[in-house]
């Protein structure tokens with residue numbers, strides 16, 4: 001939290017070495033340092049899709065409110081059900097969905113009932129229409145097609161009155177909107193949306209629309225970062241390309257820290273970088289420069305910048321386009337979710353057989369871009385997309401998953417199982 005200094009956090013991590021930091025330790029560090037947004041707003045449920053629930057939602061009613069039928073068929077008393085011969089029942093009337101069958105149902109009789117209709121008093125079992133025969137206006141239930149209590153939904157089976165229906169910290173999904181509607185709840189308390197400012201640094205960068213001078217490249221990181229932020233549902237504030245000039249950098253960092261909860265930059269954090277980015281970052285707050293035991297990635301700045309009491313978390317990502325995405329998914333994504341107040345589950349992994357051998361050095365985490373597919377035998381396999389250079393964005397665009405080779409892992413043999421983070425639903 002903000003009252004703990006970064007040095008104090010570092011001292012809690014055993015063997016912390018900023019120049020050779022394992023991915024897991026960097027993740028743990030970030031987990032300990034990020035604050036959570038506190039402000040809460042109330043939104044209509046449809047506007048709350050993807051937002052973070054701020055408080056537990058307690059069900060004010062039983063859902064369903066009454067015992068009701070799960071099928072179109074005939075409701076009867078299980079006491080009338082014979083287990084070894086046909087059960088023959090006279091029909092006392094009909095119960096429609098949304099209506100209560102009010103009449104008395106004598107023993108040995110049944111009520112024709114529609115899905116969702118309230119169970120008539122005293123009846124506890126429903127036989128689906130298609131299992132029955134009709135003989136002389138009576139319903140014949142063959143032996144063995146239903147057991148006592150079948151096809152009856154119990155009051156409160158979905159949600160019981162007074163029980164938490166949804167927990168604070170949940171990122172609301174389509175089913176949750178439906179659940180809230182089933183409680184009759186029009187609005188829901190959510191945390192304020194996280195504000196994330198971002199800009200690119202580097203004198204070689206040109207924005208779209210500008211001529212591409214010799215030795216220059218178009219700035220692609222701002223588009224990648226914008227896209228990744230959209231998927232997280234945060235408010236993304238694009239501050240453009242900032243020249244490698246101390247005054248311009250200082251203004252950009254100050255403005256970003258003043259308006260946002262988090263600031264993401266790309267470029268200028270490499271070892272031996274000749275530009276001013278690192279010096280300006282350092283002058284504006286508490287900033288650490290890490291060399292992370294990972295590939296791609298490696299250099300990254302992390303810290304807090306801005307005025308006391310109004311500080312933003314800084315993520316200074318490397319400049320290479322693939323490294324930006326990999327470091328975002330390895331560190332920034334979970335941090336922004338936590339800052340948003342969300343219960344951030346780790347990314348789901350699938351185990352897939354590597355189609356080829358992969359060279360890998362133990363002692364660092366490697367993220368290779370792969371194409372994962374399910375074979376006719378139902379098993380997953382993964383192959384690497386062309387060139388894996390950290391500047392080759394095409395490798396990321398062609399991939400449908402990231403192969404994650406853990407810190408301890410050495411060379412991978414063909415056919416060996418590896419972890420893959422699928423992009424589906426993430427990217």
Ligand code: AMP
Pocket residue numbers: 200201202204205217218219220221222266267268269270273318319320321391
């Ligand atoms: P740096 O981390 O600043 O040393 O940059 C590493 C490499 O990434 C260099 O080749 C840069 O030109 C490239 N790069 C840096 N920022 C961007 C960006 N915003 N868009 C595309 N390429 C970039």
Ligand code: MG
Pocket residue numbers: 201202267268273275319
């Ligand atoms: Mg640079």
